Amino acid sequence: MKNKFNFNKLVSVLAVLFLVFNVISCQRDEDVAADDLPQEELTNIVLNVKDIATGTTQSYNYIIGSAAPVIALTDGKSYEVTTIFKNGNEDVTQEIKDAKDEHFLIFDFPKSTVNLTRLDTSSSTGALGKVGLITKWDVVKVVNQSSPLLKLTLMHEPASASEAQSGTAWGSVTGGETDAEATFGLSN
Numbered sequence: 001m002k003n004k005f006n007f008n009k010l011v012s013v014l015a016v017l018f019l020v021f022n023v024i025s026c027q028r029d030e031d032v033a034a035d036d037l038p039q040e041e042l043t044n045i046v047l048n049v050k051d052i053a054t055g056t057t058q059s060y061n062y063i064i065g066s067a068a069p070v071i072a073l074t075d076g077k078s079y080e081v082t083t084i085f086k087n088g089n090e091d092v093t094q095e096i097k098d099a100k101d102e103h104f105l106i107f108d109f110p111k112s113t114v115n116l117t118r119l120d121t122s123s124s125t126g127a128l129g130k131v132g133l134i135t136k137w138d139v140v141k142v143v144n145q146s147s148p149l150l151k152l153t154l155m156h157e158p159a160s161a162s163e164a165q166s167g168t169a170w171g172s173v174t175g176g177e178t179d180a181e182a183t184f185g186l187s188n
Contacts, residue, residue: 044086045182062182070185104161105132108169111148113140116170128161148186
C-alpha cells in the first residue's frame with residue numbers, strides 16, 4: 001500500500017512538471033524582436049535594371065525556388081538598379097525601408113567585374129549604412145568565367161555591415177541571418 005501511495009505521488013509530481021514545462025516553453029520571449037519580414041513571406045525579388053545612357057529599363061523577376069532569370073548587361077555601360085521585394089503581387093519593399101536599421105543587401109558577382117555604388121536615399125539608409133535598394137552598376141566585364149551570375153542576399157539584423165567590396169561581393173556583414181537570397185544569371 002505504501003508503494004502505491006508513492007507511485008501516485010510520483011505521477012502527480014510528473015504531471016505538474018509537465019504542465020509547468022509546457023506553459024513556460026509556449027510563452028514568447030518579448031525581448032526577442034520578431035522578424036518584420038519573415039523569409040516565408042517573400043515570393044519574388046525583382047530587379048529593375050535601367051541603362052543610364054538610354055534610359056531603358058528592363059525588369060528581371062526572380063521567383064523564390066525557381067530558375068534564375070538572366071540579366072543582359074554590356075561591358076563598359078552603367079546601370080541604375082532598383083531592388084523590389086514581393087509577397088505574391090504585394091510590394092513589401094516598404095517593410096524593409098521601415099526596418100532599415102535591421103537589413104542589408106550583399107551583391108556578389110563571382111564571375112564578373114562589376115563596380116557597385118549604393119544610391120539609397122535617407123528612406124533606405126539606416127544604422128548599418130545604405131541598405132542597397134538602389135544601386136549603380138558600372139560594368140567592367142560581364143563574363144570573366146563561364147556562367148556568370150549575381151548572388152543577391154538580404155541579411156536581417158547583422159551585428160555590423162560594410163558597403164565595401166569584399167572579394168567579388170559588394171557588402172559584407174558580421175552575424176545576422178538570411179531573409180532572402182536570389183540568383184540571377186548575367187549575359188553580354
